[in-house]
Amino acid sequence: MVSRVPFYTIVTLLIFTGLCTALLRHVQLGIPFLPGQQEKVWLIEARVDFNAQNAPVLASLDLPDNPPGYAILNELAASPGYGFSIIENDGRRRGEWSKNSADGAQTLYYKAQLIRSKNLDTELVDVTPNPQPVFWDGPEATAAEYVIEMAQSKSSSPESFTRELMRLLLNPEPGQNTGLLLANQPPVIVMDKLLNQAGIPARISMGLQLEDARRRQSLVPVIEIFAKDRWLVFDPSTGQQGLSEDILLWQRGSNSLLDVVGGVNSRVSFSMIEQTLPALELAQTQFAGQGFAWLGVHTLPIEEQSMFKLLFLLPLGAMVVVFMRIIVGLKTSGTFMPILIALAFLQTSLVLGLISFISIVAMGLVIRTYLSRLNLLLVSRIATLVVLVVFLVSFLSLVGYQLGFSTGMTITFFPMIIIAWTIERMSILWEEEGPREVVTQGGGSLFVAVLAYLLMQLPLSGHLSFNFPELNLIILAIIMLMGQYTGYKLSELRRFRAMIEEDKA
Amino acid sequence: MNWVSPFRLAKAGILGMNCRNVDFIGRYNLRRFYPLVDDKLKTKLLAEEYGVATPTLRFVVKTQHEIGHIEDRLMDLNGFAIKPSRGSGGKGILVIIGRKGNQFIKSSGTEVSIEDIRRHLTNTLAGLYSLRGAPDVAIIEDLIEFDDTFKGYSHEGVPDIRIIVFRGYPVMAMLRLATHASDGKANLHQGAVGVGLDIATGQGLKAVQFSNPITLHPDTKMPLGDLKIPDWKNMLLLASRCYEMSNLGYIGTDIVLDKSRGAQLLELNARPGLSIQVANGKGLLPRLRHIEKIRKPHRLADDRVEYAMATFHSQGI
Incomplete structure (x- = not known):
């Protein structure tokens, strides 16, 4: 007996490969397993207003660059008459609007779609920055030294020092020293100064508080300190390390948020709304050209994609046929004819497809009876049938069109040659075995076709087979496993029942 | 059920x-x-x-043009069976048990003409009765007298x-x-x-x-x-x-x-x-x-x- 080990190894390998690739692509590329999954997207609009003074205008806005916890999906600028470009310089991104000459109130828009992402860390920085020199007025200098000493006594690292310092400054009942420091300046400035004085490189960055449907918002300051080769973010309003989830870090470092040359009274304000987008669409825009993306068929032109959409459904149909024939034991006319019919149903819709298929085959059978009297050679007879089927289909399409069915054209999706052969086989079956067998086999074929159609038209199977073609490996494994089935078919439980019942009697 | x-x-x-x-x-x-x-x-x-032992083989019809003058070869046969060489499930077997004038008598008693036999042979050669419709040959052998x-x-x-x-x-x-x-x-x-x-x-x-x-x-x-x-x-x-x-x-x-x-x-x-x-x-x-x-x-x-x-x-x- 041949060893079954290699067979089962192959089957296991197929299932394993299919599952793993699908999982990997799900995790890495974010392709959802279920169709119609939605994901939240923030649409943020920055609006720049200024008054131009009849001179060349150059407005430059700092843009978010890889903000922690968010990823930019797409961005665009809308400003009539202005040239726009995004300039990356020294790791900083700025959007620049320019116009030869402008006068009066000007409004510029920058829009970006952002989604939450998992990378919460800021990127590593190679060059360690130096703490900035700090200057205090006489009494404030002493108070500052005292506060730093207090914080240092309760901390062991730059992070814990920062936390401790912020706790001191945010204390609702400030001590004498902190009170003096906070008297003339906002807490954020004081924090920044104290940190730099304590020898920790620190800077103020600007973040945007995300809240659905808010307009005319401005940026809120956050503190960043440099430790462990990267900038760490602290929220100065709470004193916590890290950003709260709804803050988008817009501007980082100490460069200006907005520069306008050739204009006055410039200001920038933000509005935002929360949108939902299909997760699948997101995955495609976000991860195009990354990692396992080449495995998907999304890289192909749309026309080829729609072909693959059908092609990748074929294995499912094949599995249905194998199941119905091996396990159930249904008779069909032509082994895989049902799949082709099912594919045609996908294009025509079920009821219309069934009606047109049955009427074409029925009319074909009538014509075939006449053909058999003509005593034609087989090949010529089939060819005659093919031509006649073409005419029948066109005729049906025309009638359908006149009756107002828009599906007229879709009937042409039926595989003509297959239909011609079906008619030929059915007709021979009719002559040799009688109409009963024609109904049995024809009905069996249609039943399998409808079943395969019902499975294939499920949004889930369409989604999975198209976005995870590797899952077809699992179908392949199942088909191979069914090929090893030596048990009884369902139909045999009926076929041999007489023998068993007789024994009993 | x-x-x-x-x-x-x-x-x-x-x-x-x-x-x-x-x-x-x-x-x-x-x-x-x-x-x-x-x-x-x-x-x-x-x-x-x-x-x-098998029933005696009389002759084989391999090409279409042989069918044209098939009656000469069937002349001296009283009863015979025409079988597609690659037929399956008993399809395409024509059994002639005798003659009546120009007509041939099938085993069921119905009469068929030489034209019907020609058509049957044509169909057989074209592969109507063979597996997968492949071209076939027809064999003509002696009738079994059971x-x-x-x-x-x-x-x-x-x-x-x-x-x-x-x-x-x-x-x-x-x-x-x-x-x-x-x-x-x-x-x-x-x-x-x-x-x-x-x-x-x-x-x-x-x-x-x-x-x-x-x-x-x-x-x-x-x-x-x-x-x-x-x-x-x-x-x-x-x-x-x-x-x-x-x-x-x-x-x-x-x-x-x-x-x-x-x-x-x-x-x-x-x-x-x-x-x-x-x-x-x-x-x-x-x-x-x-x-x-x-x-x-x-x-x-x-x-x-x-x-x-x-x-x-x-x-x-």
């Missing part, structure tokens, strides 16, 4: 289609030997080589005996009688009567039509119970020798009994059907497994037949 549990089928040793295909046909029948049995002409020539034992037992058509031969051992046999319902054909699913035969004696065991037990022939009303095949051992020998001839481990042999020439091999089948179990009221599986377990199979057909007759009697496995 009228279903039985698969466990009871297994207990009765019924061989299912999937099990037959995977465990027996797939394992014991090598693909490259199939053409020998799928092509009746090849089978016939091979049988002659091995001294296995033995008197079967007088009254067959309505039209020749009663033939199907013997399943596994590794050279005849394991199960049945007699197939054409009926009016089966239109002279000997296939059980078309309505022919199947009579299970005791391997040990050739005695009829039980008869079925459309899976239902019957006692009388539905057309001629002859009792089926007391049928006994004459010269039974020779018939088993003929079947057993087909194993060496075809190199196929699991075959169905179709044998007819000619009045004057004795047992004749009609055709071999590499995928014999399962209804033989219904006609015998017995599952094939225990017998097949028994043969599978034989370590040293007998070399000679005689020994194999002796062994089978001693082992597979109606009271045994």
Whole structure:
């Protein structure tokens, strides 16, 4: 007996490969397993207003660059008459609007779609920055030294020092020293100064508080300190390390948020709304050209994609046929004819497809009876049938069109040659075995076709087979496993029942 | 509903289609030997080589232009059978038992003209009756004059005996009688009567039509119970020798009994059907497994037949 080990190894390998690739692509590329999954997207609009003074205008806005916890999906600028470009310089991104000459109130828009992402860390920085020199007025200098000493006594690292310092400054009942420091300046400035004085490189960055449907918002300051080769973010309003989830870090470092040359009274304000987008669409825009993306068929032109959409459904149909024939034991006319019919149903819709298929085959059978009297050679007879089927289909399409069915054209999706052969086989079956067998086999074929159609038209199977073609490996494994089935078919439980019942009697 | 549990089928040793295909046909029948049995002409020539008796071959029609003057060659034949060489399931077999003027008389009694015969030959050559519609040749052979034992037992058509031969051992046999319902054909699913035969004696065991037990022939009303095949051992020998001839481990042999020439091999089948179990009221599986377990199979057909007759009697496995 041949060893079954290699067979089962192959089957296991197929299932394993299919599952793993699908999982990997799900995790890495974010392709959802279920169709119609939605994901939240923030649409943020920055609006720049200024008054131009009849001179060349150059407005430059700092843009978010890889903000922690968010990823930019797409961005665009809308400003009539202005040239726009995004300039990356020294790791900083700025959007620049320019116009030869402008006068009066000007409004510029920058829009970006952002989604939450998992990378919460800021990127590593190679060059360690130096703490900035700090200057205090006489009494404030002493108070500052005292506060730093207090914080240092309760901390062991730059992070814990920062936390401790912020706790001191945010204390609702400030001590004498902190009170003096906070008297003339906002807490954020004081924090920044104290940190730099304590020898920790620190800077103020600007973040945007995300809240659905808010307009005319401005940026809120956050503190960043440099430790462990990267900038760490602290929220100065709470004193916590890290950003709260709804803050988008817009501007980082100490460069200006907005520069306008050739204009006055410039200001920038933000509005935002929360949108939902299909997760699948997101995955495609976000991860195009990354990692396992080449495995998907999304890289192909749309026309080829729609072909693959059908092609990748074929294995499912094949599995249905194998199941119905091996396990159930249904008779069909032509082994895989049902799949082709099912594919045609996908294009025509079920009821219309069934009606047109049955009427074409029925009319074909009538014509075939006449053909058999003509005593034609087989090949010529089939060819005659093919031509006649073409005419029948066109005729049906025309009638359908006149009756107002828009599906007229879709009937042409039926595989003509297959239909011609079906008619030929059915007709021979009719002559040799009688109409009963024609109904049995024809009905069996249609039943399998409808079943395969019902499975294939499920949004889930369409989604999975198209976005995870590797899952077809699992179908392949199942088909191979069914090929090893030596048990009884369902139909045999009926076929041999007489023998068993007789024994009993 | 009228279903039985698969466990009871297994207990009765019924061989299912999937099990037959995977465990027996797939394992014991090598693909490259199939053409020998799928092509009746090849089978016939091979049988002659091995001294296995078959109906006399008159001539072969291979090309379309031969059909034009076919009447000259049919002139001196009174009764004959036209068969597609690669037909399956008894399709395309035309049996002419005599003439009436210019007309030919079919086994069913209806008359056909030479034109009908020409069309039949054309269809055959074009591959209408062959597997997958491949072009075919038609063989014209002598009519079988069946033995008197079967007088009254067959309505039209020749009663033939199907013997399943596994590794050279005849394991199960049945007699197939054409009926009016089966239109002279000997296939059980078309309505022919199947009579299970005791391997040990050739005695009829039980008869079925459309899976239902019957006692009388539905057309001629002859009792089926007391049928006994004459010269039974020779018939088993003929079947057993087909194993060496075809190199196929699991075959169905179709044998007819000619009045004057004795047992004749009609055709071999590499995928014999399962209804033989219904006609015998017995599952094939225990017998097949028994043969599978034989370590040293007998070399000679005689020994194999002796062994089978001693082992597979109606009271045994």
